[in-house]
Amino acid sequence: MSTNGLIGRAVKRVEDKRFITGHGNYTDDIILPHQTYAVFVRSQYAHAKILSVDTSAAKEMPGVIAIYTGADLANTNGVPCGWQVNFKNGDTMKEPKHPLLVADKARHVGDAIAIVIAETKEQATDAAEAVTVEMEELPCVIDAAKAVQPGAPLVHDDVPNNKSFDWTLGNPIEEVNAAMDQAAHVTTLEFVNQRLVPNAIEPRSYNSSYDPVSEKYTLYTSSQNPHLIRLLMCAFVLGIPEHKVRVISPDVGGGFGSKIFHYTEEALLTWCSKQIGRPVKWTSERTESFLLDAHGRDHVTKAEMGFDAEGKIVALRVKTYANLGAYLSTFSSCVPTYLHGTLLQGLYTTPKINVDVTAVFTNTTPVDAYRGAGRPEATYLLERLLDLAALEMKADPAELRFKNFIPPFDGVQQPGYQTQVALQYDSGNYEGVLKKGLEMLGYADVRRQQQEAANNGKLVGVGFSTYIEACGIAPSAIVGALGCRAGLFESGHVRVQPTGKVSVYTGAHSHGQGHETTFAQVVADKLGINLDDVEIVHGDSDSVAFGMGTYGSRSLAVGGSAIIKSIEKIIEKGKKIAAHKLEASADDIEFASGRFTVKGTDKSVGFGEVALTAYVPHVYPKDLEPGLDFSSFYDPANFTYPFGCHIAVVEVDKETGKVSIKRFVAVDDVGNVINPMIVEGQIHGGVVQGIGQALFEGAEYDENGQLTNASYMDYCMPRADDLPMFETASQVTPCPHNPLGVKGAGEAGTIGSAPAIVNAVIDALWSGGHQVKDIRMPLTSERVWNAMNS
Amino acid sequence: MIPATFEYEKVTTVDEAIAALSNDDTKILAGGHSLIPALKLRLSRPGKLVDIGGITALKDIKEEDGEIVIGAAATHADIMYHNLIRTHLPFFTEGASTIGDIQVRNYGTIGGSIAHADPSADWPALILAADATIEVQGSSGRRGIKATEFFTGLFSTALQPNEIITAVRIPLPADGTKGTYQKFAQPASRYALVGCAVVRFADGKTNIAFTGVGENAFRDTGAEQALSGKPINDENLTAALDAALQNVDVLGDHYASVPYRRHLAKVFLRKALLEVK
Amino acid sequence: MNTRIQVTVNGVQYSHMVEPRLLLVHYLRDVLRLTGTHVGCDTSSCGACTIHVNGKATKCCTMLAVQANGCQITTIEGLSHNGDLHPLQEGFKECHGLQCGFCTPGMIMTAADLLQHNPQPTENDIRHALEGNFCRCTGYHNIVKSVLYAAEKLKEHAVVH
Structure with a gap:
């Protein structure tokens, strides 16, 4: 060629x-001939029985065309989950219906009770206010670990203990326990990988129309995968033939995972467009985005890493409660399992690994893939353990990694690396990225500066993260065997x-x-x-x-x-x-x-x-x-496995606890690169989403299931003045199994960066004599200040 | 986010505005940066808005009778870029630059901010420390309200329902006056998690005002007494910090618990005092 | 009661009867069909709706259309002249200052306001000036570079003319 x-x-x-x-053309920019507008009536409660819905007054309001409630959709399916993960004992995953409009009870704040369609947005908004809903509030459950306790409120009456499934992977637990018992040092971390709101800046938007002559629907949707939406909507929800549905995703203003999933509004608007014979448009308001766009992360984890006397990792044991929210979103079940547990080998030769996950329903927004999806959780777990172990064992965190890296292999001359957790890595040179990162950083100088700062009463810290991810999703036969209901x-x-x-x-x-x-x-x-x-x-x-x-x-x-x-x-x-x-x-x-x-x-x-x-x-x-x-x-032969090294240098203000990022070095190996400018841009953006998780972002629910920071006035998005310029470089280890030798760059930044930042803050605190193991993300100034002053 | 319906009237004089205000159901629209978000959420549903954006006299910033007079409809940016302010009240320039962002500063007004009396807004602390008087006009005439008597509680002020703010008047500071605004921003909203404005006059009189700390912005007379007329040295500084925030119900929220906010307030008071030393 | 407004947008005069509650951003998008100005939030935070009203950057989701009566408005569609990109538009392209493009018009309009007041901004000036504009894609690194590029370009123009 x-x-x-x-x-x-x-x-x-x-x-x-x-x-x-x-001149971009996003879904909300489109106004079709005879356009109508939809507004939803949503539950204000996290968990409440619907006693009655009265639409009579609203129907009389100016411009109102139609109002539908759950009763009108009693015979319509809900939106499906695309991945089946069965219980350890073989029982089938609990997969309760996720209806387009709820008729019996609301299971999270924002659950849709009625849709109001009118000639204008203004009229639809006014009429939605006039719909009267009587509800009886029920006790709710928010926290995944508490949801499985006996007596916890049930999100779905037919799902005992709120468990969708439990799952394990890796070496038999007895072998891992035995290796852990033999370890010279065990580092233990109990932590929360907090829930995040994806926050693509373009809110979700849909516009569906129906042509009665050709009997064909056209759905404009702000989706990352229009064909998948068509497949799921036709085959699983509405039962209409695919050739009678055209799905168009025009310009889409960011996704980050949150626009993968088939949302109830897509199918409902499609259904409505035929009912009323006119196009129906709905664009999410930001408040709705906070309440409805599938959230990310939300793991509660206990992880233990055992080392021998020389600092070699001998065992890893992980127990995670994964919060799935109120319903199973499209890929929710694979995120805490096959995209998380399978990455717990990291870059290291750990011989014994066991991971155990319990996936739980709660009265919260559904949780699904968010940039990185499972892999940031795995990386956070491993990289936090390693830096903490280094502090505990008075070892250098970079040296500790060099001691444990899988040696370089190209996947051609040398075979791929078989992990303890099902995957076979394609090619890698893990020590290479760390070496390069240390050079760029000027590691010895930075450590000297840290010491000087400490002598002057300042808290400076250095944090590492050497990550791997499984990308190029995915070989159909492999994911099919693991429960995926689609080819990839x-x-x-x-x-x-x-x-x-x-x-x-x-x-x-x-x-x-x-x-x-x-x-x-x-x-x-x-x-x-x-x-x-x-x-x-x-x-x-x-x-x-x-x-x-x-x-x-x-x-x-x-x-x-x-x-x-x-x-x-x-x-x-x-x-x-x-x-x-x-x-x-x-x-x-x-x-x-x-x-x-x-x-x-x-x-x-x-x-x-x-x-x-x-x-x-x-x-x-x-x-x-x-x-x-x-x-x-x-259809790919294997996943691809990008990897890299992120190093953060931070300073913690002693008086306020405020963290400032002094430097951020990222060396990423994403295989061959087609356009280095675009790859670098992907890394920058990804890094900031990880920094966002580390320092700024986190969904906060109160005990009543209200998302208390469901606006930009309360949920802190990273901004230009929160960040430094980044120092980036690449290493190239081609993927051996695809023709371009590429591995993928979209998620690398997010996966690598969060633990580097948190590790740097912990390191800074240790440099000042505060031997803190963990601070819950996001590391707000108050949390850091508390860690220094408790 | 679409407001409920309302009537709209644009006025060109203060008298017209006051006449239009006679109805309880009417609200003043200045820059709109406090009101319109509330309208969109339908938390506020006035029957009528009276737009005072066209009263040009309210936008003036001038020196008059030994005072700096800032029209109520002057925007944060107008104030920030104004030479008179930069020369005589540089801490207003500094403070204004921390409000919102460029876009908000271009449209939000000092009068709107003061009338709204958000417990975390920046202007209240600044005008309190500057010994400002808020000039208001209503159906029964004009009056001046001292800033120290203006903020009466959470989102509440001494403004009567039929009154509008016309100006903020600040006595021209004597030579040798130093002022500063030290702010720790709530990271999401960028409102003040704590904001501390301090003005130290040539004679050693020291005004200390906080915002973001309690239900409304306030002068901290305890801390002021510990320093007024005395040198700012280690001993007096410690005394002022010890005396600060006595009998204040400090707010606690998601970004700052009560003890942390109390701690921050003192950290920023200390920074401010060192700045005016 | 609908109210008549007259506005000049990108040099073109318009006159419409509007509901007083109509937000300026909806007037631009739905009535004038200038859809380059976007809505990303409902709390005046994200800056995607930033335009210039009488030459000043404004979040037009927080402004009523009736307030704009008699005003001169510039939107992203009006920033380039005779097919020549504005130096900021050029900078964003040259420095890869955008990915999904949704925040970009607002980002450019805010940066244009900055450069009016501060033609030679530092990196920190730019970061501070853009605090009211959210971008979820770029991590801001290349946006800062784009604005620096534009400032440099404008300086060259100033020298030439």
Whole structure:
């Protein structure tokens, strides 16, 4: 295959022009002919029986078109969960219905009781106020560990102890216990990985219409995966045939996981659009986003790591309670299990690992994948344990890691690394990223500065995090065996136009990742054509054959690979056409720099001419079909395993407890890089979401199940003036099992950064003589101050 | 987030505004940065809004009869960028720059902020420390209310229902006066978790005001007495810190419990005092 | 009772009867169909709705359309002239100052206000100036660089002219 050097270049983004000039096209920007607007009546209570819903006054209000309640949808299914994780004893996962509108009782604040549709947003808002709901408040349960206690209120009457499932992975617990008993030192940490609100800045928005003539629906949705929404909505919720539904995800203003899931409003608006025969639009308000967009994390964990006398890890034992919220969201069940437990090997040679997870319903917003999804929780657990162990054993945290790293392996000459927790890592050079990080930091100098600061009564700390993640989600056969109810392949369709211009249809969806640039770089590079001659089409189920969407850092590793497969087919067919034109054998044709050449000669024909010939096949191979247009599906052989090293230097203000980040060094190895500018941007953004978790963010429920910080006045988002400039670098260890050698960069920053920050704060406190093991995230100034003063 | 319906009237003089206020169901709209969020949440549902944004006289910032006069409709940014303020009340410039963000400073007004009397707003502490008088006008005429008598509780003030704030008047500080505003921001809202304004006059008189600490902004007379007329040295500083926040019901919330907020208030009082030393 | 307003938006005069409760952001988006100005929150926090009213950056989710009567308004759609990108728009593209693009118009409009008052801002000036604009994608690093780029560009223009 040819190359014109586009791969690996920091090409400026193709998509930027529309965004910087205000011409993006997000779902809420769309107003359809005869548009109507929906507003929801939602539960103010976390747990309450619905006694009556009176819509009669509201129905008489100006502009009101229809109002529906749970009773109108009694025969409609709820939204499904896409992953089945059974109990340890084989019992089936408890999977209670998640109805589009609740009729019997509300199970979290914000549960939808009625939908009001009117001519204008204003009228719908006014009418929603006039709906009268009588409710009887019930005792509620918020905390996962408490929810499984006998006598706790039941979120679902038919789910005993609020347990959806329990699950274990790794070495038999007896072996792990025995190894732990033999350990010279055991570091124990009991901690909360707090609940986060994803907060994409574009609120979710849906606009559904129905054409009675063709009997076809069109749903505009701010989704990361329009085809998946169509699949779930058609097959599991509404029972309508897929070819009668078109789902379009136009520009989407960030997702971070929260726009993967099939939400009740998507299906309900689709249903309503047929009922009223007009398009219905709903855009979430920020308050609704806080209450309804699936939250992330929320683990309560006890973790123990055993070391021998030389500082080698001998065992890891983990018990986690995972809060799933009130209902199972689309991928909620796989996050605390297969995306968390399977990563507990980390970068280390730990010989004995056991993880045990209990997944629990509570009267809170459903919890699902949020940037990193399970892997940040695993990394936080491991990296906090390691830095704490180093402090406890008076060892250097970097040295402790070097002692325990899995040695480098490329996955080609050396085999992949088989972990104790089911996965086989593809390739890695873990000591490489730490070495590079230490160099960039100037480690010895920083430690000297820390000592000087301590002598001057200042608290400076250094924190490490060397992480690994499983991305490129995912091999269908493997995830299928683990309970996934979908395949996780991707499609890539490459259509060469008669003039040699290329349209690419990908099932991946770009909502900030820059696919319109990166994918075009790959295609233009491989075909030896100009970047401007490639168009990337995504986000429309009527133009893209199929797709599983964008999440789990999968777009390039899986979606890009599908495109490569189609390009290979195009070049192969192109060679036959060229051979015919050049009166040579196809086996003798080489393709490079956009030209088909007869080996060892100067006889050649350009890509554009071959394309034209394919569509004007006057002089053409006898048995070859016209056209140059191929579609492919790619199902990965394995996950990909990006890894890296994040190091934070912080200062803690003794008087207030306020943490300031002095430096942040990130060395990430995401395999081959197509566009370093975009990868770096992904790392920056990811790092800040991890910093957000470490220092600023956290959903706080009161005992009544009210989310007390459900607005930006109370939930602290990281802002420009909270952060330093970042020092980033990359190392490249190619992925051995996909054609581009790429691993994925979307989640790396978030996975790596949070423990580095918290470790740095703990280190700072120890430098001042405060031997604190843990401070609950987010590390607000008060929590840090309390840790110093208790 | 759509407000409930209301009537709207734009006025061009203070008299018209007062006339329009005769109805209980009417609210004044200045910059709107306190009122409109409440309207959107439907926490406030006035029948009518009287827009005073068109009364240009209320936007003036001037020197008059030995006072700096800041019109009630002057925005935080107007004040922050004004040379008169920068010259005579540099701690107002400093304080204004910590309010909200550029956009909020461009539209939010000093009068609106004071009338709203949020317990964590910045202006109340600043004007308290500056010995300001709030000039108000109502159907029964004009009056001045001392800042120390203006803030009466959580979101409540000495303003009568038919009165509007027209200006804030600050005596021109004598040469040698030093002032400062030291703020620890609530990280999400950027309101003051604690805010401490201190003005030290040439004769050693020391005004100390807090916001964010109690139900309303207040002058800390205990701390003032420990320092007024005395040098700011270690001993007197300690005395002032010990005397501060006596008999104050300190607020506790998600971002600062009562003991932590009390501690912070003293930390920022100390910073402020060292600044004006 | 609906009220008549007259506004000039991006140099074009408009006159409409509006409900007093109509927010300026909804007027721009739904009535004028200028959808580059976005709504990201309901507490005047996120800054996605930032526009210029009479030359000053304003969060137009916290302003009634009737308050804008008689005002000159510039939205992101009006920032470039004759097809030439504003230096800030250019800076955001050159420095990868955007990803999903949703916060970008507000971010650019706020940065434009900063550069009016402070044509040569430091990194800290920029970070402080953008405190009222949330971005969830970029971690702000490249946004800061974008604004520095624009300031440099404007300085060059100033020297040339």
